[in-house]
Amino acid sequence: MQELTELRSDPDAFERFYRRHVEAVQRFVARRVSDPYVAADLTADVFVAVIESAGSYRRSRGEPAAWLFGIARNVVAGEHRRKAKELRTVAQIRGRELVDEEDLAALQERIDSEAGARELYRELDGLPAGERAVLELVALDGLSAVEAGHALGIGAVAARVRLHRARRRLQSRLDPLDLGANDLPEVTT
Amino acid sequence: MTNFEERLLVELRGRVADLPADRGRRRPLWRRPRLAVAGGLAVAAVAAATVGVVFLSTGTQAAYAVTKNADGTVTVEIDSLTDAAGLQANLQAAGVNAVVEYLPTGKMCREPWFTPAGRAAGGESSGSVGKNSDGSFSFTISNDIPAGDTLVISTQSGDGSQALGMAIAQGTVPPCQVVDAPAGSGPLGGPPVSG
Numbered sequence: 001m002q003e004l005t006e007l008r009s010d011p012d013a014f015e016r017f018y019r020r021h022v023e024a025v026q027r028f029v030a031r032r033v034s035d036p037y038v039a040a041d042l043t044a045d046v047f048v049a050v051i052e053s054a055g056s057y058r059r060s061r062g063e064p065a066a067w068l069f070g071i072a073r074n075v076v077a078g079e080h081r082r083k084a085k086e087l088r089t090v091a092q093i094r095g096r097e098l099v100d101e102e103d104l105a106a107l108q109e110r111i112d113s114e115a116g117a118r119e120l121y122r123e124l125d126g127l128p129a130g131e132r133a134v135l136e137l138v139a140l141d142g143l144s145a146v147e148a149g150h151a152l153g154i155g156a157v158a159a160r161v162r163l164h165r166a167r168r169r170l171q172s173r174l175d176p177l178d179l180g181a182n183d184l185p186e187v188t189t
Numbered sequence: 190m191t192n193f194e195e196r197l198l199v200e201l202r203g204r205v206a207d208l209p210a211d212r213g214r215r216r217p218l219w220r221r222p223r224l225a226v227a228g229g230l231a232v233a234a235v236a237a238a239t240v241g242v243v244f245l246s247t248g249t250q251a252a253y254a255v256t257k258n259a260d261g262t263v264t265v266e267i268d269s270l271t272d273a274a275g276l277q278a279n280l281q282a283a284g285v286n287a288v289v290e291y292l293p294t295g296k297m298c299r300e301p302w303f304t305p306a307g308r309a310a311g312g313e314s315s316g317s318v319g320k321n322s323d324g325s326f327s328f329t330i331s332n333d334i335p336a337g338d339t340l341v342i343s344t345q346s347g348d349g350s351q352a353l354g355m356a357i358a359q360g361t362v363p364p365c366q367v368v369d370a371p372a373g374s375g376p377l378g379g380p381p382v383s384g
Contacts, residue, residue, distance in 0.1 A: 005203070008205065008208055014205045022198075047201050048201070051204055051205055099193050100194040103191050105194050
């Protein structure tokens with residue numbers, strides 16, 4: 001798929017994209033929020049943002065999955081910013097209104113299984129935003145540094161540098177970093 | 190897929206099908222759903238106890254209407270993001286101490302702009318926001334905003350579209366210093382459109 005603009009115009013193309021990625025998006029969200037209703041809202045927000053931003057995808061900037069994770073990261077970060085400001089933004093589709101009891105159990109299960117990731121997510125507070133973004137995608141979401149760069153619209157070298165700095169900063173603060181540090185790719189720049 | 194995933198897919202497919210720009214429908218620009226609005230499921234229930242105090246913006250095309258309801262709440266309908274000053278004045282006239290700030294896409298007020306009060310505006314019990322069938326959207330402002338606090342209505346800018354946000358500020362709100370919104374800070378979190 002060269003471009004994703006058809007996601008804006010073709011419901012069937014959108015459906016294929018959605019089916020392929022909806023589980024990954026929900027896991028991504030569950031690594032960051034613990035409230036199942038908020039998770040449902042954010043999942044809806046991510047796909048609304050996908051529709052709105054479909055024109056921004058460029059094949060040269062990596063796989064659609066990396067681009068999608070970049071969008072998802074912005075959506076979740078936006079939610080945390082809004083929460084901090086106690087600002088209520090009007091959502092386009094309220095995901096929580098689509099949740100029934102059976103769904104709630106599935107959402108909760110997914111959230112429970114990602115408890116460790118959320119702990120790490122909280123520990124990233126205080127890192128400079130750019131470094132945090134790269135480390136999040138690598139340590140929480142399993143992207144390579146290059147893929148994280150694609151997700152964030154930055155080059156591979158910049159992504160590796162940020163990752164290196166974030167690791168160093170975290171290691172000086174947390175000894176030992178209890179999740180992910182040893183698995184992070186080596187810096188090769 | 191789960192029920193949630195299926196229902197969400199239906200909503201999202203509907204959004205794609207409704208996107209006017211890609212369908213070539215001729216709609217007035219101000220009605221294009223570039224605003225983030227709630228209510229993918231249903232038209233919002235606007236307060237029933239409406240009384241006849243309606244402030245309509247002037248001009249050939251009304252940008253908004255402010256209605257003071259019998260129970261002290263105030264219903265606002267916005268058709269276009271123009272004339273923020275007029276909406277603000279009409280809200281003041283209806284007894285709502287409000288600041289309305291519409292900014293161009295890609296702009297935001299320098300943070301921190303104001304001090305949030307300890308509650309969100311338009312909580313689930315006191316406010317409803319929704320898209321009306323004609324493409325405008327409306328919400329109801331609750332009647333329990335503490336005296337001296339300020340309702341803030343502002344655009345949340347980003348990736349070529351805009352959302353409207355509401356918050357309650359402690360005390361008065363200083364003037365907005367317009368700055369560039371950081372890249373990637375779309376109203377719904379999407380990255381900036383690069384082409």
